[in-house]
Amino acid sequence: MAKRSTSFERLLNVIIIATLPIFCKYIKLKEIGDVEVMKNPEVVIAFRTHIWNPEIEHIARKLIGCCGRGKFVIIADETNSVLDTGYLPKISHTSSFENFKILSEPPHNTLWYNADYPLYTLRQKHPEASHIIMIENDVSINFSLDNIIDTLIEQKIDLIVHEFQDAPNNWPWTHTLIPWFAHPKKCLLPFLAISARGIDSLLKKKQIISQKFLSLENEKPYPYCEGFIPSTIYEEEYKIVELNNFASTTYYHFDNAQYYLSLDANLPGSIAHPVVGHTFVKRRLHRDGIQSLFDKQSSLRKALPNIPPREFYHLMLQEAQKSGNLDVCHKLNDLALEENWILKPEAINYAIGGTATQSSTSEWSKSQDITEDASFAINGIVGSDYGFHTDHEENPWWLLTLQDPIHINHIIIYNRMNFRERASKIKIEISTDCNKWLTIASYSHGILFGGADGHPLVLNVDNIFAQFVKISLLEPGVLHLNQVEVYSQ
Incomplete structure (x- = not known):
């Protein structure tokens, strides 16, 4: 026989059922993987991105773990394509903000230039929020945002950014601010926390600028966001606080990329920018x-x-x-x-350490300097076009001088992919003194070979000691090749 419920248990069930909707309204729990994140409707934490891949998702999920009482959302630029963020909450927008009566300026890079634009969409979608924290997709947050949230609300802060300062004359964007502000300011914006009234002031100012910009027929530059946002908030005499009061900014820079999984990008108590994934090595090598x-x-x-x-x-x-x-x-x-x-x-390509010259240049040469034009064939970059290009001559030639004599085992010649037949009748010679030449190969009947397609001309040289490599055309014409490589292996 089933056990009867006591009067107390029945009363308790009635109370739970009656109060559950109210409880859920104020304490919303959303499952994020195996983690439950408590949401606070007063502060929205927006992860701003225009791409979505495993690296970006990793950074986003890491941010979710730092949200504390904030309400997490992805603010997604879907101008070019829809971002599949799965069950993570998303607010979509494009580069068109005509409904806010502001310009898409400059047309080719509107959202990079105007980081304030997504804030207007967030404000529209979350009118209940007292503050919005917007974080770019290349920022690594390594601290709880609760302290910032508390400070924003309790002290009624209007803007938290890094390196808030006067816009210096040598800053590339200062000239875009001078027509619009008496006291131009600048800051670093990958992370910003801003009040609702601050966003409203930005929108009002941008609407005024948009109208004047059109009436002036572009005589004055459109203000860049990293100057526009702090200048407007300063002009309104609102309350501004530095980001470094809440986290270490040692690795938070405009351009000093860290790998998103590296120790420096994930130091507890810090914020890092920019953090990148598969592009990291290329960016560091370039820098x-x-x-x-x-x-x-x-x-x-x-x-x-x-x-x-x-x-x-x-x-x-x-x-x-x-x-x-x-x-x-x-x-x-x-x-x-x-x-x-x-x-x-x-295998070391010894040609890259050498110097080159050729018999002539032409109107199609990349440089009219003979040695410079010839050197494009030893820069190590295999491509489909020509590296050097001689004029039309009786027997045009190209000459490589290695840094030191070596025992040459292989010479690899990469042809231009179109007009390959022009280099079919060639002769390849090597020398130790540039006077006595040893012919390695001569194709009087012609040979068709490729290059970037994976079919270059490969010559076995049999470990011959030499310092000079000469390639000549055996008939009148032009000589143009993409790359020449020399190996001792």
């Missing part, structure tokens, strides 16, 4: 050069243990070859073997 690889304390070197070698080694090799420095190539070889990035030594 710091290949020599930074050999510094154990460089951001590039410290991040590599977190990245599979298959994702970065080919970039290192290309950069070493492009440097034209054989010592760099040898150092990379040694380091790659030491770190187990490769299992055997990489």
